[in-house]
Amino acid sequence: MSKLIHSAKLLTVGGVISILSACSMTNNTAEPVQSTTSRYDLTQMLKQVQMNSAEPLDNSAQFSPNKHHKTLVNYVEQMALDLVDTMQTELDTSIAVTSFVDLDASLNNSSQLGNQLSESFIHQLQKFGYGIVDFKTTDQITMNPRGDFVFSRDIEQLADQRIASHVLSGTLIYRSNGVEVNARIIDITSKRVVASSNKILPYYVLNNADIHLQRASIN
Numbered sequence: 580m581s582k583l584i585h586s587a588k589l590l591t592v593g594g595v596i597s598i599l600s601a602c603s604m605t606n607n608t609a610e611p612v613q614s615t616t617s618r619y620d621l622t623q624m625l626k627q628v629q630m631n632s633a634e635p636l637d638n639s640a641q642f643s644p645n646k647h648h649k650t651l652v653n654y655v656e657q658m659a660l661d662l663v664d665t666m667q668t669e670l671d672t673s674i675a676v677t678s679f680v681d682l683d684a685s686l687n688n689s690s691q692l693g694n695q696l697s698e699s700f701i702h703q704l705q706k707f708g709y710g711i712v713d714f715k716t717t718d719q720i721t722m723n724p725r726g727d728f729v730f731s732r733d734i735e736q737l738a739d740q741r742i743a744s745h746v747l748s749g750t751l752i753y754r755s756n757g758v759e760v761n762a763r764i765i766d767i768t769s770k771r772v773v774a775s776s777n778k779i780l781p782y783y784v785l786n787n788a789d790i791h792l793q794r795a796s797i798n
Contacts, residue, residue: 651788652699654780658762659703661776666764668745668773673710674764675743676701682750682761691791692758692780693751700747700762712743743767757781758792 679693680686705711713730721728749762757779764774785792 649781649784651695651780651784651790654760654778654784655696655699655703658760658776658778659700659707661778662704662747662762662764662774663707665776666774668764668766670708671710672745673712673743674704674745674747675712675714676704677746677748679749679751679760679762682752686750690751692785695790696749696760696762697747704747714742741767745773753792754779758785 676697678689679696681688681690681693701711701713715730715732717729717731719729721731745764745766747762747764749760752759752761759777759779762776762778763772765772
C-alpha cells in the first residue's frame with residue numbers, strides 16, 4: 580500500500596511539472612509571435628511613409644526654397660547653350676535680339692522680364708562667337724543735360740536698311756510654378772526657325788532678382 584501511495588505522489592508531482600513545462604513552452608512560443616507582429620506593423624508603417632513621400636507634389640503649389648544659388652543669368656546661360664546646340668546655321672551670322680513678349684492675342688506686350696532676357700541673350704550668344712547686331716543704336720550720339728545717348732526706339736533715328744540676317748526672340752507663358760520661356764532664332768528671309776530652347780523660370784528666382792512681371796511702361 581505504501582508503494583502505491585509513493586507512486587501516486589510521483590505521478591502527481593510529475594504531472595504538475597509537465598503542466599508547468601507546457602505553460603512555460605506556451606509562453607516562450609507566444610513571445611516570438613508577438614515580436615513578429617510588432618516587426619510587421621513597423622514595416623508596414625515604414626512602407627506607408629515611403630509611399631507618402633514618393634507621391635508627386637501638387638503642381639499648383641509654388642516651391643520656394645529658403646536658400647538657393649540660382650540666378651536668372653544661370654537660366655539664360657542654359658538656354659543659350661540649347662540654342663547653340665540646336666543651331667542649324669553657320670557661325671558667321673548677324674543676329675538681332677528683340678524683347679520677349681507675352682503669349683497673348685497681340686504678341687506686342689513685353690515686361691521687365693522680357694527686356695531683361697533680350698539683354699542677357701546678347702551677352703551669352705556673343706560669348707559663343709555669334710555676331711550680335713544692336714539695332715537700337717543710332718547713327719549719332721545725342722547729348723543733353725541728362726547725359727549722352729546712343730540708343731533709341733524711335734524708328735526714324737534707326738538704320739533704314741536691314742542689318743541682321745537672323746533675329747532672336749521668344750514668348751512668355753505664366754505657369755503656376757514659374758514663367759515658361761520659349762526662345763527661338765529665326766531666319767528673317769525664310770522665316771525658318773534655326774534654333775530653339777524652352778525653360779521654366781521659377782518665381783522664387785525671379786523674385787530674388789527683383790524682376791517685376793508687369794508689362795513695361797512706355798515713357
